[in-house]
Amino acid sequence: EADIYQTPRYLVIGTGKKITLECSQTMGHDKMYWYQQDPGMELHLIHYSYGVNSTEKGDLSSESTVSRIRTEHFPLTLESARPSHTSQYLCASRGYYGYTFGSGTRLTVV
Amino acid sequence: ELKVEQNPLFLSMQEGKNYTIYCNYSTTSDRLYWYRQDPGKSLESLFVLLSNGAVKQEGRLMASLDTKARLSTLHITAAVHDLSATYFCAVDMAGSQGNLIFGKGTKLSVKP
Structure with a gap:
């Protein structure tokens, strides 16, 4: 049973549209992360948060933004989607025993 | 800068x-x-491997950690088709407050 939820699971959207990928966790974890992964490739950290009102950019430059207004919610927003944003986006949270990953959002920008 | 290298790919x-x-x-x-x-x-x-010399096993997979050599291994015993997948190792950078750095992954294909 998943404790971290991502929606939507799949999204096809036109260039220039604004989108928000949702991520919620029920474990009360302070630390949350967004990773970007092209099919079959390595994961790259694009954003992370250590708690409410804390957000930082990761190792991979991204045109997306994030917010952390509530502990359980860590949405990622693209103001103007482009085909180069086509990828899988994975959300994760960290507890004492390690990381839990969401099921991912597969984004296609046409 | 922490780098994580897996082989084979x-x-x-x-x-x-x-x-x-x-x-x-x-x-x-x-x-x-x-x-x-x-x-x-x-x-x-x-x-999850926490300390030097840690060894964990689950079914046909066994993982070990040598922190002095900065090396972890994932051993596959008597492979079966269901093990076909991509396997990633990832490392928590010490003092980083928990940012995982991933290897590129090993794409495993088990053939009959």
């Missing part, structure tokens, strides 16, 4: 054979993780 095995995947990392780490990913899916946690 691609591995084609026959059922019943044994093989080892290697994961090297460049700086001191708190923890090392192994994940499995099926095509189009998210990451499934396999093992």
Whole structure:
């Protein structure tokens, strides 16, 4: 049973549209992360948060933004989607025993 | 800067054979993780290795950690087709407050 939820699971959207990928966790974890992964490739950290009102950019430059207004919610927003944003986006949270990953959002920008 | 290197990146095995995947990392780490990913899916946690000499086994998979050599191995015993997937190691950078750095992954294909 998943404790971290991502929606939507799949999204096809036109260039220039604004989108928000949702991520919620029920474990009360302070630390949350967004990773970007092209099919079959390595994961790259694009954003992370250590708690409410804390957000930082990761190792991979991204045109997306994030917010952390509530502990359980860590949405990622693209103001103007482009085909180069086509990828899988994975959300994760960290507890004492390690990381839990969401099921991912597969984004296609046409 | 922490770097995590896996090898091989691609591995084609026959059922019943044994093989080892290697994961090297460049700086001191708190923890090392192994994940499995099926095509189009998210990451499934396999093992968390916390200390030097740690060894964990689950079914046909066994993971070990040598912190002095900065090396972890994932050993596959008597491979079966169901083990076909991509396997990632990931390292918590010491003092980083928990940002995982991933290797490039090893794509394993087990053939009859």
